[in-house]
Amino acid sequence: MEVSKKIQGDAFERIVDASAELFAENAFHSVGVREIANKANVNISMISYYFGGKAGILIEILNRFFDLQLGTLKASIIETDTKEQSIKRMFHNIVSMIRNHTNICLIGFSDLPNNVPEVYDLKINKTNQMMEIGNQISTKFGIDFCRQEQNHIIGPAMMSMLISHFTHKNFISQIYKVEFNDEYYDSYCNTLADLFLFGITGFLKKNE
Amino acid sequence: MEVSKKIQGDAFERIVDASAELFAENAFHSVGVREIANKANVNISMISYYFGGKAGILIEILNRFFDLQLGTLKASIIETDTKEQSIKRMFHNIVSMIRNHTNICLIGFSDLPNNVPEVYDLKINKTNQMMEIGNQISTKFGIDFCRQEQNHIIGPAMMSMLISHFTHKNFISQIYKVEFNDEYYDSYCNTLADLFLFGITGFLKKNE
């Protein structure tokens, strides 16, 4: 299941793209290789050829996701930022990341299949790394959480908050007729950053 | 796929319980009817007999989830509560609900299979209902969100925040050695309620 071909044709990338789109919409196990091959316009065998099997595609996608996530967080740390600037910058960066790589991020943030050992291991491993980065960021932000437990509560909570909109997007757009453009997401980032910084109380005060 | 709920043997309930456990751990599509029947200690045919098919079990579970969620939210509205009391009560009630019905709630909150029409329709329908309830609650809470868009941002964000711990639980317990007891969840509720009420700023001030 090793994926280390030096030169990969278009097919490789087409498979990744098609899979990302499909896995983002429906659960990994409910997407068939036929469907992927069809959407990517490649022969079914190419999936095993390039990725060693269906799970290999997911691994590739997850590796991309974790690299993306790590890069985004690291890029959000600017020494001279105030606490408020830091949060806003991070929120904007994360939302940008999600908007630019929606499928990959939806897959990365979603419940991954625990019954595929390689995926499970990767998830454990990377979650660990993320937690460490999270701790480093907290410290650098000057936010030194008094009790360690609260760190593993607030980190995931923040991330879940940010991604939640994108998982509910389709449903929301069926109920409210909103246009999801740059303006919307600017407002979105600010709303959540304010909420995260000052809570519903501060948020309401601001909007009085 | 109508299910006559009047007279149902133990088998019915055993199937629901087994399925909830399995669906909570792994995606709906990756759980087989054989696995369910095995865990529930019933004959495979009983699944079609009682639920009209595998999807029927999920529908049953989802109906239970939405009833649960609705009941919990309604029970959280106490006229005499202050804003802070309201939020804390609601957070405690929701966390209690999740702890008492973890499997059902994990399934309900998770990405449901969009490629099963009946499930999709139910989801759309109930999400709609939830949004209405959310609006009612907001108003009753005295929190009248100035811009409607922000309502559909904050609602899901809050829910995602609360459930996020339970979806990450297994991974967290592998990294930090924490005991998830009553005390822990008391602290958990308060941490998130404070965060939601006063933001990270207020939260840090409180813990000084």
Place this chain on the structure above:
Amino acid sequence: MEVSKKIQGDAFERIVDASAELFAENAFHSVGVREIANKANVNISMISYYFGGKAGILIEILNRFFDLQLGTLKASIIETDTKEQSIKRMFHNIVSMIRNHTNICLIGFSDLPNNVPEVYDLKINKTNQMMEIGNQISTKFGIDFCRQEQNHIIGPAMMSMLISHFTHKNFISQIYKVEFNDEYYDSYCNTLADLFLFGITGFLKKNE
């Protein structure tokens, strides 16, 4: 891959029969489950249902073969027989066994697939048992081979000699126009028994 269903329909036996016929004619790996299911007039899934997979059928056939072989050898030991009577009786019994269960015996005697672990283990295990029985028979026959090595030479040599006709049968019948009836196999047994007892020298003398 356990095969221990108490009551098995006709399908079970039809699968065994069809497989025996096919495996006897062509190598295990070159016979497909579709071909088997077709010949046995059952649904493909029945193979996994009853035998846990294609290899399970081979295991079933091999178990039958080894039981058959063991029973035949044991039944050939009559205390009062002379050495010559013993050999002739054994040869006749073995040839009868092969004629009555040609397919199973051809499979059992042929080169079995070593790359199927379960088959390999069974083969090792049963070959061991056969060797022990062979030793017992040798002793009971009053034929106490002076050097142990010669025992594992002569045993397999004798068996190979007896089965060789059946593996070459199709080719022989295309060259010589012989009718393989009871009379033929009587002569066949006697020829080989004489060869085994007195060698080509004694055999030629007898036929002078």
Place this chain on the structure above:
Amino acid sequence: MEVSKKIQGDAFERIVDASAELFAENAFHSVGVREIANKANVNISMISYYFGGKAGILIEILNRFFDLQLGTLKASIIETDTKEQSIKRMFHNIVSMIRNHTNICLIGFSDLPNNVPEVYDLKINKTNQMMEIGNQISTKFGIDFCRQEQNHIIGPAMMSMLISHFTHKNFISQIYKVEFNDEYYDSYCNTLADLFLFGITGFLKKNE
């Protein structure tokens, strides 16, 4: 499927060697071209390029086998030999051949795939030739079998007897701890030659 034998690189021979090793251990159909190409350290396409397909390799190996067998038998006929010398010489020559070309001989003697037409035809054709040679040898040996049927019984029986050790070798070496060296095979030849010449009766008398 014609193979131009004039100019062939190392690759050609490496493919034959690798295939011989693999086909000797496992059935033709269970060995894949990838496995062969891998072991031979050549590109997969080279197999089609040189041999026109997987079956072409087997044909090449079989042709080598039949040439070998024919040569060995012909070389065993020495006018001045006594009957006993003849048999012993032939047995030693055959065993030498098998020891020097074990893989090729195991493949040649084993049950060949009947469902590959080209192989089947070759087998029929060459078996025919062998039978003729067998008859010639019989006559030259002064062993003029009274009844023709007995010729096609004794010929294959003798060959099967000689090869049987090599097919069982791996299993035997797991049960008895024997070293298969020159000394062993000298004894092996003599044992079988004596058995073939004088039968078990004469054999036992000799070893008294």
Place this chain on the structure above:
DNA sequence: TATGAATGAGCTTTCATTCAT
């Protein structure tokens, strides 16, 4: 209710082979 044999469509993966380079 409950059983377990049976169905047929579907799954992922692997096969030998071919092709353009």
Place this chain on the structure above:
DNA sequence: GATGAATGAAAGCTCATTCAT
């Protein structure tokens, strides 16, 4: 000669469901 991407068919197996009992 040699490469490796690409092909299409077929492999073994599993799926949810149905049926007669």
